[in-house]
Amino acid sequence: MLYLGAEWCRNLEAASGREWLETNGLGGFAMSTITGLNTRRYHGLLCAAIEPPAKRALLLAKLEETLVVDGRRYQLSVNRYPGAIHPQGNQYQTSFRLDPFPVFTWSVEEVELSRSIFLVHESNTVVVEYFLRSQGPTVGRRVDLEVSPLTAFRGYHELTHANASLNPELVETEGQVCFQPYPELPSLHFGHDAARIAKSGDWYYNFEYLWEQTRGLDSREDLFQPFVLHFDLSARSQASIVASTDAQSAARVPQLRAAELARRKAAGGQLAAAADQFIVRRGERHSIIAGYPWFEDWGRDAMIALPGLTLCTARSAVAQEILEEFSHWIREGLLPNRFPEHGGQPEYNSVDAPLWYIEAIRAFAETTGDYAFVFDRLFGGMDAIIQSFVHGTGFGIKLDTDGLLRAGVPGIALTWMDARTNGVPVTPRIGKPVEIQALWYNALRIMQNLAGKRDDQRQSIYGSLADSTHAAFRAHFWNGSEHCLFDVIDGNWKDTSIRPNQIFAASLTHKLIEGEQAREMLSVVERELLTPFGLRTLSPRDPQYRGRYAGGVEERDAAYHQGTVWPWLMGPFVSAWYEAYGKEPSARHRCLQWLSALREYRTNEGMNHLPEVFDGDPPHQPGGCKAQAWSLAMLIQAFLTIY
Numbered sequence: 126m127l128y129l130g131a132e133w134c135r136n137l138e139a140a141s142g143r144e145w146l147e148t149n150g151l152g153g154f155a156m157s158t159i160t161g162l163n164t165r166r167y168h169g170l171l172c173a174a175i176e177p178p179a180k181r182a183l184l185l186a187k188l189e190e191t192l193v194v195d196g197r198r199y200q201l202s203v204n205r206y207p208g209a210i211h212p213q214g215n216q217y218q219t220s221f222r223l224d225p226f227p228v229f230t231w232s233v234e235e236v237e238l239s240r241s242i243f244l245v246h247e248s249n250t251v252v253v254e255y256f257l258r259s260q261g262p263t264v265g266r267r268v269d270l271e272v273s274p275l276t277a278f279r280g281y282h283e284l285t286h287a288n289a290s291l292n293p294e295l296v297e298t299e300g301q302v303c304f305q306p307y308p309e310l311p312s313l314h315f316g317h318d319a320a321r322i323a324k325s326g327d328w329y330y331n332f333e334y335l336w337e338q339t340r341g342l343d344s345r346e347d348l349f350q351p352f353v354l355h356f357d358l359s360a361r362s363q364a365s366i367v368a369s370t371d372a373q374s375a376a377r378v379p380q381l382r383a384a385e386l387a388r389r390k391a392a393g394g395q396l397a398a399a400a401d402q403f404i405v406r407r408g409e410r411h412s413i414i415a416g417y418p419w420f421e422d423w424g425r426d427a428m429i430a431l432p433g434l435t436l437c438t439a440r441s442a443v444a445q446e447i448l449e450e451f452s453h454w455i456r457e458g459l460l461p462n463r464f465p466e467h468g469g470q471p472e473y474n475s476v477d478a479p480l481w482y483i484e485a486i487r488a489f490a491e492t493t494g495d496y497a498f499v500f501d502r503l504f505g506g507m508d509a510i511i512q513s514f515v516h517g518t519g520f521g522i523k524l525d526t527d528g529l530l531r532a533g534v535p536g537i538a539l540t541w542m543d544a545r546t547n548g549v550p551v552t553p554r555i556g557k558p559v560e561i562q563a564l565w566y567n568a569l570r571i572m573q574n575l576a577g578k579r580d581d582q583r584q585s586i587y588g589s590l591a592d593s594t595h596a597a598f599r600a601h602f603w604n605g606s607e608h609c610l611f612d613v614i615d616g617n618w619k620d621t622s623i624r625p626n627q628i629f630a631a632s633l634t635h636k637l638i639e640g641e642q643a644r645e646m647l648s649v650v651e652r653e654l655l656t657p658f659g660l661r662t663l664s665p666r667d668p669q670y671r672g673r674y675a676g677g678v679e680e681r682d683a684a685y686h687q688g689t690v691w692p693w694l695m696g697p698f699v700s701a702w703y704e705a706y707g708k709e710p711s712a713r714h715r716c717l718q719w720l721s722a723l724r725e726y727r728t729n730e731g732m733n734h735l736p737e738v739f740d741g742d743p744p745h746q747p748g749g750c751k752a753q754a755w756s757l758a759m760l761i762q763a764f765l766t767i768y
Contacts (some may be wrong), residue, residue, distance in 0.1 A: 458513020696759025
C-alpha cells in the first residue's frame with residue numbers, strides 16, 4: 126500500500142506530480158493526481174476504449190463533490206482556472222492511498238469522507254464509492270453529499286469546448302440516468318443509489334491543464350455538467366456510482382469490488398499488478414499497450430516488453446496469445462510498428478520489431494517448453510521474416526553481401542530512435558545500425574537452434590548466415606580509439622557517436638561481443654551514458670547532446686534521442702554487465718545498486734510505474750509518458766536475471 130498524508134495533499138505543487146492510474150484491460154483507463162486536480166487532457170475517471178484497444182474517448186472527466194454538514198457546504202474538488210485554483214478541496218484532504226484502488230479521504234467538522242475508484246476489468250466501467258465515518262457526536266446531525274459529473278465526450282487527444290450541438294437530454298429510470306450528448310459517441314449510463322437527481326445542464330469553462338502548458342500544447346477545456354446526484358449520508362453512510370458505456374446497477378458494486386480485488390490478488394504483488402495494466406484485448410487475443418496515457422499498442426514495444434510483463438509474471442498463456450496475434454499481422458517480413466488509434470492499416474516502418482518478435486518467441490519457448498506451439502503456429506512467420514530480410518523488403522531493408530543487415534531510406538526512421546522534427550528524422554541512422562546487427566545475429570542463431578530441434582535442413586543455412594554476420598561485425602564495428610562500438614556504419618562512413626545501442630551486442634542471448642571487449646564497451650557506456658534512472662541516448666561530450674527533455678513538441682522531439690535518459694535501457698545494460706563479469710557477487714552487487722534508484726522511484730514518485738524518459742542532466746526530471754510498458758518490463762526482467 127502507498128500512503129500519502131495531509132502534508133502531501135495540501136501542497137498542490139507536490140501533489141500535482143503524483144499521478145495514479147487505473148486500467149481496464151481494454152485500453153481504457155482512469156487517471157489523475159492524488160488530489161483529483163486534472164493536469165493533463167488525458168486525466169479523467171473514464172477514458173473508454175470503444176474499439177479495444179483503440180478509439181479511446183474521454184467520457185467522464187471528473188466528479189465534483191460537495192459535502193454538506195448541517196447546512197454548511199464544503200467543496201472537496203480542486204480545479205485550476207486561469208489565475209486561480211477553485212475550489213481548494215485539497216485543504217480538507219487528509220490522505221491519499223493506493224490500497225489497491227485509489228482512495229481519497231477528507232475531514233470536515235469531525236466528519237470523515239473517503240472515496241475509492243476502480244475500473245471493472247474488460248468493461249468500460251468506473252465504480253466510485255463514498256464512505257462516511259463520523260469522528261464525533263452523530264445525534265441530530267445532517268450530512269448530505271452532492272456529486273456533479275463533469276463530462277468531456279471527446280477523443281482522448283482532443284479538448285472539449287462549449288458548443289450548441291451537445292444534446293443535454295437525460296433518460297432517467299429507477300437508479301439509472303443515461304446521457305448521450307453526441308450520436309457518434311456511446312451513451313454514458315450512471316447507476317446510482319442517490320436519494321434524488323437534479324437536472325442542471327451547465328457548462329464549466331476554462332479548466333486549465335498545467336502539463337499541457339509545459340508541453341507547448343492547447344491547455345484549456347470546457348466541461349459539461351448534465352445533473353447533480355444528491356445522497357443522504359445521514360440515512361446511509363455509503364454511496365455508490367457506476368459510470369459505464371453499458372447500464373450497470375449500483376446494487377452490483379459489492380460484487381464488482383470483490384471480483385476486482387480477487388482478480389488483482391490472483392495476479393500477484395504490486396509489481397505483477399503494474400505489469401498487468403499494460404495487457405489489453407485486441408480482438409479475441411491480447412496485446413500490450415506501449416504506455417499510458419497516450420500510446421497505442423506498438424509492435425516493437427510489445428515484443429521488447431513481452432518477456433518482462435508476461436513470462437516473468439507467470440502469464441505464459443497471455444504471452445502465447447500476444448505472439449499469435451502478431452503472427453497474423455506479418456507483412457513482407459515486417460511486424461506492425463504501430464496500430465493507428467482510429468483504425469486503418471498498421472504502420473510497418475520498423476526494422477527491429479520483427480527481430481524483437483523472434484527474440485520474444487525464444488523467451489517464450491525456453492520459459493514454457495512449448496516448442497510444439499512455436500513450430501505449429503509461429504515458425505513459418507519467423508522464417509518469412511528471415512527470408513524477407515535476406516532477399517530485401519520495404520524501406521531498403523536487405524542483407525548486404527558482407528553479411529551485415531542494411532536498412533533505411535531518406536525521410537524514414539526505422540530504428541527505435543525514431544523522433545522527427547518538421548517531418549525529418551532527428552537520428553535517421555541509415556545504413557547498418559549496431560543494434561540491428563545484434564538483433565539480426567541473435568535471430569539467426571535462434572532460428573538455427575529451432576531448426577535443429579526439428580531436424581530442419583534450414584539449420585545449416587541459418588548457421589551460415591549467422592557466421593557471416595559475426596565475422597563481418599567483428600571486422601568492422603569495433604572503434605579502437607574509443608574502446609567501444611560504432612553506432613552505424615555504411616560503406617566507409619562510421620558513426621562514432623557514443624550511444625546505448627551497442628549494449629545489445631552483449632546483452633542478447635546470442636552475443637556478438639564477449640569477454641574483455643564486452644567489458645571495455647560496457648565501461649565506456651557506464652562512464653558516458655549511465656545515470657541512476659537509465660542510459661542517456663548520447664554522450665554529454667557530443668556537440669549534439671541535449672540534457673533537458675522539455676519545451677514544445679519540436680524542442681522535445683529534438684532531445685528525445687540526443688541525450689534524454691531511457692529507463693528501459695537499464696535492463697539490458699545491467700544484464701550485459703552481470704554476464705560480462707561472469708556473474709560474480711561483486712558484479713551482482715553493483716548491478717543491484719544501479720537498479721535501486723528506479724526501484725525506489727517506482728514505489729514512490731512513480732505510484733507503481735516508471736515513466737518513458739528522464740532528463741539527461743541532473744536532477745534527471747521525469748518526462749514523456751507517465752507509465753511506460755518497456756520501462757517496467759525491463760526492470761522486472763533485470764531483477765530476475767540478477768537474482
